[in-house]
Amino acid sequence: MEILLESYSIYFAVFIFIIVILIWYLRKNNHTTIKTISKIETAKKLGTHEPVSLHPVIDIDQCIGSGACITACPESDVIGLVNGQAHVINASRCVGHGACFHACPSQAITLCIGTEKRGVELPHLNQNFETNVPGIFIAGELGGMGLIKNAIEQGKQVVAYLSKKLKKFPETDFDIIIIGAGPAGIAASLTAAQLGLKFLTLEQDSLGGTVFNFPRKKIVMTSPVDLPLYGKMKLKETSKSELLNIWESALNENNIFINVNEKVESIRKTEDFFEVNTSKKIYTCKAIVLSIGRRGSPKKLNIPGEEKEKVAFRLIESELIVNQNILVVGGGDSAIEAALMLSESGSNDVTLSYRGDKFSRLKQRNFENIADAFANKKINVLFNSNLLEIFDDKVLISLNKSGDTLALPNDLVYILAGGELPSQFLQKIGIKITKKYGDAVLKHDD
Numbered sequence: 403m404e405i406l407l408e409s410y411s412i413y414f415a416v417f418i419f420i421i422v423i424l425i426w427y428l429r430k431n432n433h434t435t436i437k438t439i440s441k442i443e444t445a446k447k448l449g450t451h452e453p454v455s456l457h458p459v460i461d462i463d464q465c466i467g468s469g470a471c472i473t474a475c476p477e478s479d480v481i482g483l484v485n486g487q488a489h490v491i492n493a494s495r496c497v498g499h500g501a502c503f504h505a506c507p508s509q510a511i512t513l514c515i516g517t518e519k520r521g522v523e524l525p526h527l528n529q530n531f532e533t534n535v536p537g538i539f540i541a542g543e544l545g546g547m548g549l550i551k552n553a554i555e556q557g558k559q560v561v562a563y564l565s566k567k568l569k570k571f572p573e574t575d576f577d578i579i580i581i582g583a584g585p586a587g588i589a590a591s592l593t594a595a596q597l598g599l600k601f602l603t604l605e606q607d608s609l610g611g612t613v614f615n616f617p618r619k620k621i622v623m624t625s626p627v628d629l630p631l632y633g634k635m636k637l638k639e640t641s642k643s644e645l646l647n648i649w650e651s652a653l654n655e656n657n658i659f660i661n662v663n664e665k666v667e668s669i670r671k672t673e674d675f676f677e678v679n680t681s682k683k684i685y686t687c688k689a690i691v692l693s694i695g696r697r698g699s700p701k702k703l704n705i706p707g708e709e710k711e712k713v714a715f716r717l718i719e720s721e722l723i724v725n726q727n728i729l730v731v732g733g734g735d736s737a738i739e740a741a742l743m744l745s746e747s748g749s750n751d752v753t754l755s756y757r758g759d760k761f762s763r764l765k766q767r768n769f770e771n772i773a774d775a776f777a778n779k780k781i782n783v784l785f786n787s788n789l790l791e792i793f794d795d796k797v798l799i800s801l802n803k804s805g806d807t808l809a810l811p812n813d814l815v816y817i818l819a820g821g822e823l824p825s826q827f828l829q830k831i832g833i834k835i836t837k838k839y840g841d842a843v844l845k846h847d848d
Contacts, residue, residue, distance in 0.1 A: 431486055438482035438489065445479075445492045448769070449762025453493035455522045456515050458502050459842075460488050464510035474505035478766045494763035500552070509846040521837030525828060531560050533833045537676065537688070538669075539564070542586030543695045544824075550585045550645075551627045557589030557693060558630060564689050565597045574675045574686040576602045581678075583609050583660045586693035588649050592630035595656050602685060603658075604678075606665035609650060631656050669831050694824065701819045703731070707792025713815045717743065724749045727811045729797050731755050731789050732818040738768045740816055745780045753782040753810060755789055755799055784808070789815075 445451035458471070458481065467486035475481060477495045481488050481502060488510070503511045516522040526534045531541055539560045542553035561578065568577050580590045583605035594601040628634050632652040653660065661682075669690065670677040678685045700715035702708060720743035730741040733756035745752045754772075761769060775781040786802040797812045825835055 431483075434482075435484050438484050438491065441479055441482060441491045442484075442489065448760065448764075450492040450494045450764070451490070452520070452763075453496065453517055454763055456513060457493040457496045458490060459512045459514045460490065461510045461512070462487055464508050465506075466508045466510075468507055470505040470507060471502035471511060474501035476501065492766070495765055512842050512845040514842050516838040516841060521839045523825070523835050524838050526834045526836065530563050531556060533692075535671065535832045537671070538690045538692065538831065538833065540692045541590060542582075542584060542693045544692060553585035553693070554589040554627050554629065557586035557691070558593045560691055561590045561593040561597065561599070564691075565594075565599060568599070568688050572674050572688075574688050576600050576685060576687040578602075578689050578691060579604065579676070579678050579685060579687040580691045580693065581666050582693035582695065583662065584693055584695055587691070588653070589630065590691050590693060591658055591660065592632070592652060592656065595658055596630045602687070603660045604664050604666055604680060605660055605662045608662055609646065609653075609660060671832070695821075700817070700821050703789060703817060703819065705789060705791055707797075708817070710792055710794070710815075712794075712813065713792060713817065715817055717816055717818070720744050721747070723747075723814070726813040727751045728814045728816065729753050729755060729789070729799075729810065729812055730816045730818060732820070733758050733761055734763070734818070734820060735765055735768050736820075737816075737818040738764060738772050740818055741781050742768075742771055742775060744816075745775060748780075751782075751811075752780070753784060755784045755787045757786065757788055757802075759785050789817075 442451060460471075460481075465487045467483060467488065469483060469488075471488055472481050472483070477492075479491045480493070480495050482491045483489070500513060503513050515524065525540055525544065527540055531539045533540055541556035541560045564578060577599045578590075578594055578601040580587050580594070580601060580603040583591070583603055587603055587605070588609075591601065591603045629648070629652060632648070632655075635648060661680075665681045666678060667681060668679045670679070676687050676690055678687060678690070702715075707713070717740040720740070723744060724747050726749075728744050728750050730737055730744070730752065732738075732754075737754065737756075738761070741752050741754045744750050761772065764772070772781070772783070776783045784799060784801070787808075788800045788802065790798040790800050790807065792812070792815055795811065795813075796809050797815060799808045799810065800806075801808055828835060
């Protein structure tokens with residue numbers, strides 16, 4: 403009898419323990435659900451729930467609620483749990499890392515580009531990143547995968563594929579010409595050198611491409627990546643200057659020279675090879691890798707005074723700019739980061755002009771920092787405003803709601819309103835561009 407009572411006591415204790423764990427789990431799940439739903443509602447109000455380009459799409463029927471996607475994501479609050487299943491919160495913060503896709507144990511996530519409402523213009527590419535023009539390949543941001551790690555991987559893959567295909571071509575100046583020295587272009591150059599290919603890399607601006615134009619302290623990498631002829635870059639959070647130093651070191655150590663400040667003006671395909679006409683020379687090659695990024699040229703406002711020397715379309719060496727009256731135009735991450743950088747010294751009078759009535763689709767850190775700077779009067783923010791004209795000593799700004807015009811003393815203007823896809827350049831080459839509306843980029847069926 404004693405043994406029986408003891409057994410019942412153990413069973414009862416186990417039962418109570420299970421009930422306690424279940425209640426704890428249900429309460430935690432309920433708390434998480436309420437918190438995530440609140441974040442989703444906030445994201446909808448801020449405009450960050452709607453994706454900009456690449457973003458995860460979750461199949462609720464497949465999701466088992468492991469939370470692996472949330473843990474793997476390098477950005478904050480892109481995905482959260484509602485009733486034990488994953489839901490997208492801030493789709494616009496997705497950087498195309500793909501970590502959620504690879505981490506999902508039930509294969510419930512697909513990475514898509516564009517939405518049913520908002521299309522994203524992209525060139526036609528096959529599985530080897532080749533365009534509809536045979537011999538011209540695209541790697542990196544221009545193809546829709548803007549993350550630095552993805553761009554590096556694509557640059558490596560394209561050249562590795564090409565190294566097996568070029569032997570049948572006639573003799574030319576180069577096997578490959580790589581256009582653009584951003585992440586994809588540098589990785590492609592290092593891979594070409596590693597494989598013994600004869601190549602040339604052209605960059606219309608400076609080493610680093612788009613990365614070079616980031617604000618000086620901007621974090622540009624979130625996970626390690628293997629760089630050919632260098633090894634693993636084990637840097638979780640990397641500043642722009644650190645990354646550029648690594649690339650420059652890898653290139654110098656392998657005697658790789660990049661033709662900077664040499665712009666490609668046209669590309670002509672003959673029967674067997676390509677002619678690349680630049681601002682300095684004409685080259686021939688068997689294949690071309692385009693890694694020029696999506697922002698072929700900065701978006702201009704087309705207003706009087708925009709051509710003045712004090713107007714810039716990128717920010718470099720912000721710490722050297724002091725005691726200036728500065729206007730920054732734009733409402734995206736680049737404009738916000740530039741305004742914050744320029745306000746750091748405390749000596750500049752910084753005004754941010756944005757045509758919208760609120761900031762949307764910002765990274766969480768930028769959203770918090772600009773809100774704090776505005777609250778503490780470190781930056782003057784003018785919503786619903788448009789820059790009308792730029793003078794030598796002032797700017798005129800339209801305040802759209804009141805209809806008034808505001809004149810501000812001014813020494814420098816930074817127009818950071820985004821860039822335009824180099825569509826005309828691509829179309830001259832013959833590359834087809836179409837809008838993608840929610841098309842899958844990565845899915846487990848592939």
